[in-house]
Amino acid sequence: MTTSTPRAGTPLARLDGVSRRFGDTLALDDVTLEIAPGCILGLLGPNGAGKSTILSLLDGRRRPTSGRVELFGRSPSDPVARQRLGCTPQETGLPDTLRVSEVIDFVGAHFEQTTETTSLVEEFGLAPILKKQTGALSGGQRRRLAVALAFVGNPRLVLLDEPTTGLDVEARHTLWDALRRQHDRGATIVVTSHYLEEIEALAERVVVVGAGRVLADGTLAEIIGRAGLQRVSITTSEAQRIARLPGVVRHERDGDDVTFWVRDSDVFVRELIRSDLPFRGIAVRGATLEEAFVTLTGAAEAATRPSTGRTAA
Numbered sequence: 258m259t260t261s262t263p264r265a266g267t268p269l270a271r272l273d274g275v276s277r278r279f280g281d282t283l284a285l286d287d288v289t290l291e292i293a294p295g296c297i298l299g300l301l302g303p304n305g306a307g308k309s310t311i312l313s314l315l316d317g318r319r320r321p322t323s324g325r326v327e328l329f330g331r332s333p334s335d336p337v338a339r340q341r342l343g344c345t346p347q348e349t350g351l352p353d354t355l356r357v358s359e360v361i362d363f364v365g366a367h368f369e370q371t372t373e374t375t376s377l378v379e380e381f382g383l384a385p386i387l388k389k390q391t392g393a394l395s396g397g398q399r400r401r402l403a404v405a406l407a408f409v410g411n412p413r414l415v416l417l418d419e420p421t422t423g424l425d426v427e428a429r430h431t432l433w434d435a436l437r438r439q440h441d442r443g444a445t446i447v448v449t450s451h452y453l454e455e456i457e458a459l460a461e462r463v464v465v466v467g468a469g470r471v472l473a474d475g476t477l478a479e480i481i482g483r484a485g486l487q488r489v490s491i492t493t494s495e496a497q498r499i500a501r502l503p504g505v506v507r508h509e510r511d512g513d514d515v516t517f518w519v520r521d522s523d524v525f526v527r528e529l530i531r532s533d534l535p536f537r538g539i540a541v542r543g544a545t546l547e548e549a550f551v552t553l554t555g556a557a558e559a560a561t562r563p564s565t566g567r568t569a570a
């Protein structure tokens with residue numbers, strides 16, 4: 258038996274206390290992460306956070322400096338483990354003179370089981386370009402093909418590094434639909450993205466990475482709640498003084514229209530009234546994923562600053 262099928266409920270892949278160095282750069286610092294079957298997991302983090310490094314450890318392109326990485330219960334460098342893995346790295350090379358249909362067949366030939374390619378071609382919008390040589394494809398068409406290729410081998414787990422970078426809005430939405438259909442058919446998908454709305458649209462679980470560490474891991478709602486912030490918008494000429502009230506994390510002004518990010522809107526509103534400072538038109542809302550992201554990664558960046566100072570000293 259050469260295929261690698263984990264028991265139901267066991268993780269498809271895991272990183273356990275994983276660190277990875279590139280020379281002096283600590284790209285990952287004691288990362289522990291489990292990828293359970295069935296979800297679309299969004300990996301979110303600023304440039305250089307370590308997202309691509311995580312994917313490269315899971316797909317066996319790199320090994321950890323310390324800690325343990327497992328793919329279907331085996332080492333990712335074991336070809337048996339990779340039989341049910343599909344991936345699209347950030348940059349992919351395609352043989353220029355092969356036609357799209359030939360590339361799909363070529364990739365399929367590397368797998369024991371393949372997906373039914375007619376529906377794959379339809380879903381990823383490849384039908385009109387099947388006969389084209391890949392050298393003649395536009396950037397967006399190449400990207401769609403590169404992502405579709407990750408699904409050719411009927412994978413249980415798919416790792417996509419910024420799959421929609423360079424795609425226009427319509428192509429991005431087509432790709433999201435294709436990914437959702439593949440997920441409905443049973444693929445577990447890990448996707449990195451700089452587009453927060455992409456993670457919001459696709460992911461059921463979000464892992465926020467910053468400075469090589471996992472900063473938060475939970476459902477979309479949990480991550481947004483984790484930032485623990487609410488937005489209170491008012492009109493006031495006293496933004497600076499109000500910003501000094503307890504529990505205000507930050508504020509943004511557009512003339513006299515000011516939004517305050519606060520830890521507890523009830524406490525803030527009580528303090529605001531007690532302060533007797535002038536305001537009108539109050540509106541209270543929860544945070545968005547983008548705001549949670551800025552708060553979480555901003556806090557991580559602040560936490561790493563003293564160590565930069567130590568290095569310089």
Ligand SMILES: Nc1ncnc2c1ncn2[C@@H]1O[C@H](COP(=O)(O)OP(=O)(O)OP(=O)(O)O)[C@@H](O)[C@H]1O
Pocket residue numbers: 279280282283284302303304305306307308309310311
């Ligand atoms: N081959 C390498 N050699 C040296 N440093 C590297 C190498 N690959 C990654 N790094 C460093 O490791 C850190 C994490 O990089 P990584 O590519 O994983 O981040 P990322 O979150 O995917 O960033 P981006 O969103 O910009 O793609 C960065 O500081 C990066 O410069």
